[in-house]
Structures are given as C-alpha cells and as structure tokens.
Amino acid sequence: MENFLKAQRGSHVNGISELKTYLHRFGYLLSENANFTDAFDVTFESAILRFQSNLGLSLSGKLDFDTVSQISAPRCGVPDTIFSTSTFTLHGTTRHYAYFPGKPRWARRMPMKLTYAFSPDYTIRYLSSSQIKAVFKRAFARWASVIPVSFSETEDYVYADMKIGFYSGEHGDSEPFDGVLGVLAHSFSPENGKFHLDAAERWAVDFGTEKSAVAMDLESVATHEIGHLLGLAHSSVKQAVMYPTLRPREKKVDLQLDDIQGVQALYGSNPNFNVGSLSESDISTNQALNLRSTTRLSSISAIASFWFFLNLIHFFSSM
Template sequence: MLAASGLRLTLLLCWLLAPQPTQPERLFHSRDRSDLEPSPVSQAKPIADLHAAQRFLSKYGWSEEPRPKESAGVPVGSTLAQAVRRFQKANRLPASGELDLPTLAAMNRPRCGIPDTKLPPQAALPTPLGLRPRARQKRFLQMLLPKPGGQHEGTPDTGPSRAFSKKTLTWRLVGDAYSSQLSVEEQRYIFRLAFRMWSEVTPLDFREDLTAPGTMVDIKLGFGRGRHLGCSRVFDGSGQEFAHAWRLGEIHFDDDEHFTPLSSDTGISLLKVAVHEIGHVLGLPHTYRAGSIMQPNYIPQEPAFELDWSDRKAIQRLYGSCEGSFDTVFDWIRKERNQYGEVRVRFNTYFFRSSWYWLYENRNNRTRYGDPLQILTGWRGIPMQSIDAFVHVWSWGKDERYFFKGICF
C-alpha cells in the first residue's frame, strides 16, 4: 500500500516537472531599442534674428555683451553695430553694421567653436574626456586669441607659453568616443595624416599611444553629440559649430556633422577639421588670412590641401623649424607600366641623410607616409649610409643611375 502510494507520488512529480505543451518562453521581447539604433541628427538652430545674432557675437568674442537685452524689433545699438561691423570687415563684407542677409549667412556657416577675437564673458570651457564638468580657468583660451589688431603671425607671445615643452607628443582616439559615421580605422588614419601635416614643418614627433593610461596621453580626441564626453560646452547640432579644442589638451568633434573621408568631395572633411583643431591644441589662434587652415569658418577642401605659409611660420615660431642638411638630394624620373600595360612617367624627389632617406611624392606634394626609411630596406647595391651624390643619365638609348661615395661609384 505504501509502495503504491509512493509510486503515484513519484509519477505526479514527474508529470509536473515534464515540459508542458504550452507556448515556449520567448527569448526576445518587444522593447525600446533606441539604445541600439543611431540617434537622429540634430540640426543647429539657424541664426535668423537679432537675439540669435547677439548670442553669436558674444559667444565668439565680437561683442562684450554676455546676453542680449534688447527686445525683438528694437534697432541695433551702437555697441552691437560696432561688433557687427568688425565681424563684417573680417569676413570681407560691406561694413554697414546692419544684420543683412549676407551677414546672417556668414554667421550660419560651419565653424570652429573657439572664439575669434577675445574671450566672451563667463565662457564655459571643456573638461577632460570622461570627467564631470567643472570650473576651469580661462587662461588657455586667452592665449589662443590673437592680439588686438594683429594676425596670429605677429610678435611673440610674452605671456605664459602657448606651446608644449617637449617635442615628442602622444595622441589617442578615445575608445568610447568613436564617430558613428566612419570606421575606426578610417578615423585613426585621417588623424595620423592630420598630425603628420604639422610634423612635416616642425621638429614635433606625434605618436599614437593605445596602451598608456589616459592621463599620460598628451592629446585626446573624441566624437560626441549635444552634451558630450563630460564637457561643459554643448554642441549645437549639424550646421554650425563642428568641433572645439583646448590648448595642450583635447579635441571634441560634433558627431551630428557629416564628416567625410579623404575620398569624398561632399560634407565636411574630417582631415581639414582635424588639422585646424590640432593647430589650436598646439597653441595657434584663429586668423582670417585667406588660405590659412586656422580660419574659423570651414572652407571646402581643395584637391591639394596643404598648410599655408602663414600657418607654417606661426607654428615654427612656437616650436622651431626642422634643422640639419642632407647628404644628397636628387630627382628621379622613371617609366612604369600600370595594371593596364600603359607606360607612365613617375617623378619623385629623394632626400638622403646618414643611413636614412625620404621620398617626396611630387604628385601628392608631400613626403611618403611612413618615411624616413633606412637605406638598407629600400635600396640594394649602394652604400648603407652617407651617399655623397647621385647622377641619372637618361637619353633615348640610355637610362642609367650612379651613386657616389667618396671616389667610388
């Protein structure tokens, strides 16, 4: 009797624990997936009235007034008219002092977030990536601003140094602040090119550092939207402020902007913006000199984008220029066949110093990426260092090259 009762209890427990013929548990439930979907692009509010124009002039250093006080419809006062006139003159517009359509259009152009002429009252400055906003001194922005009435290539700064005190600087694209528009490798490649453009005209050596603690990295770069990266400044959305930077510190890019890679001729070139913002980090202010990369407004990228001579002189005043002579320099013209069997003429310039050499790509107007290289790795059958001269004999029936070292060739 007890055995039968125990058997029935066991069978009942087995039935209760057995899978039931009901709807199986769903592994994925309907929920809000906004965290997995790209957020819509936010558009900056256009500057279209007196209040917006006053805020713009105050934010970027053209007006002393921190807040607009006039009501709508009130004529622009003499102080504001002077600020508008200065802004118009800098942008090569008729200096009427009136908020006409060309002036408003100039205010709405994509631009850098650093002030143009002087520090606006109560300006909020960026804070380090990943930290909470906190009050910071305004000294760094004051040193980024040009002296009254002068260009950034004026007299040397007599205040605290605007430059790094060392020549080897590390940088990093912060891991949790990538852009959503380009691949990580594209972003890092573009930033390497941007740093390289400054290192080509100065003794500075920029190295990407992916392993050191963040506090040990000299320059940190990151993308964000609106309130971003613990920064006390807020991006305004697509169409106006595309980035801001602070001296000897960090660079923030507005990911609402349409940043594009090197191969694109639309949108905003990430390379050109990065070169501009790196200039700020290194200590350069804005200038309205035509052709300068340090102009506050974005200018579409030219096919052969290079640093202007004024930018080179300005950065060399802070860090000096590259020194030393070369053992030999020569042009090499040679014929090559492309993948279609067509014969093309290549024209490059080579620079040799000690056991190293540089190849200057004339078609790209810069040295080859990754140079200098050791002579041993790029050449065969010539001395590994101290080449004295080179001669290329090229005629209809002869194409010979001679390297000289001492009395030997």
C-alpha cells in the same frame, strides 16, 4: 535673410537677438546680460564691424550678404577674439596670426614628442577606425613637417598628451554641441590636449563616396583643431587652415604661410622644412603675404629665410 539685408541702425528685425547671441558667444559682443533684443543698436553695429574686420570682410557695419553668410557657415567652436597678435608687413599689407591669452605652448625639450589617442567610448560607427586614424595621421604630419615636434598615436588614452573623441550635445566641458552644421568641433589651448568633434555631423573622408550635401571633411577639421592644440587661435586670412569657418563638402588641409609662421614663432622651424615644398598655387593665393602669382620662388625663399631667422630669435629668447 532679406530682412537682415535691409536692417540698419535703429531698426528692429526678428532674429537679430539670435545674431547677438552668436556674436556674444564668439567674442565680438561683450555683455554680461545675455537677454538680447531684436534692436539694431550701436553696440550691435560695433560687434558687426569687429566681426567683419576679424574675418577679412568689407567693413560695412551692416548685415550684408557676405557677413550673414559667414555667420551662418559651419565653424569651429573656439571664440575668434584675437588676444595676442604677431604682425608683419610685406608689399604694404599687414596680416596677423593669433594666439590664446598668455601665448601658451607645449613646454617640452626640443625636438618635442607628443602623443595622441582616440577615445574608446566616444566615436562614430559609419567610418572605420583605420579610416579615422589615417586622416589624423596625415593631419598631425602636416604640422610636424614645419616645426620640430613629432606626433605618435598611443593606445593609452588616459596618459596621451592629446585626447580625441566624438561627442553629442552637452558633454561635460560647458561647450555643448548643437547638432548638424553649426559648431563642428572645438579643442583647447596647451597643455590641455582635449579635442572634441560633434558626433552629429556627417563626417567624410572621401567626397567621392560620401554624397551627403552636408558632409564635412574630417581631415580639414582635424588639421584646424590641431593648430589650436598647439597654441594657435583663429586667423583672419581666408585661405589659412586656422580661419574659423568651413563649408560643407569643402576641403582645406594645406597649411598656408600664415599658419606656418604662426606656429613656427611658438616652436621654431623643422630643420627639414623648406618654403619651396609649398605649391606655387598655395603661395600665389596666400593673402597672409599678399603675394602675386608671378612671384618667383627664389624671392619667396629669401623672405622665408628672413622670417625663419626672426622666429629662431623669438623661440630661443622665450625659453
């Protein structure tokens, strides 16, 4: 760690080749040659700057503490490259929510109904089936509360729209898992429906009873990956559910305005959704809109109505 912090362009530091491999895997270092060296070169510096920009870090171009800390954090296996971005500006601040290439979405009649199922073969034994199902029911419900899409569990795994399983190592999709921490899970864009979690992780549904220092919150990861299944890519907003990293024993399950506006631009708004249902703390700390804690809910409702109107125009024009 100390050697990385002292590194600068022109230096050679053991381990930089591994950082290059990481940046290449997640879309920041574009190279056909994966035989990386330990040289801190211009290409590596540019990749660091892209990484820092995309994850909302200070743009130092160096391996500072925050950058190395983010690289070492457990994360989703989906690359971070922002292929297509919708932007909006408020209070002079521009933020982004991102999609997969081509902006894919589930193409069904509205209101949409999608099914999900759990693999009968690829699961974990230290959590009961009822515990796992309860976590996913809550995670799907969060997304359903903001868009006109409902999710129901089915026992028919073969024909379910979304297929969930816990896998180890290489498992047939050319995206092998890497053991404890590292990559936690990955899922695929619409309408693939595959959602894979690393069985090697210590998955937790209650940190009160699960004492492991490396325990990962299953509900947080489930909520994040469902966003990918619906068509969202990663967000640069740190509070957003769609931010790519999650720390051990951290819980992040509440959709932020960045998450909501991104998914509503794809599917429209649930007619029962009201921004007032978000807690004041969620709104006041949401970097996507750069709102101060003193912002009144009445003003936020007016803003949300404006964006809801724009989302409806976008939704119907894309049909």
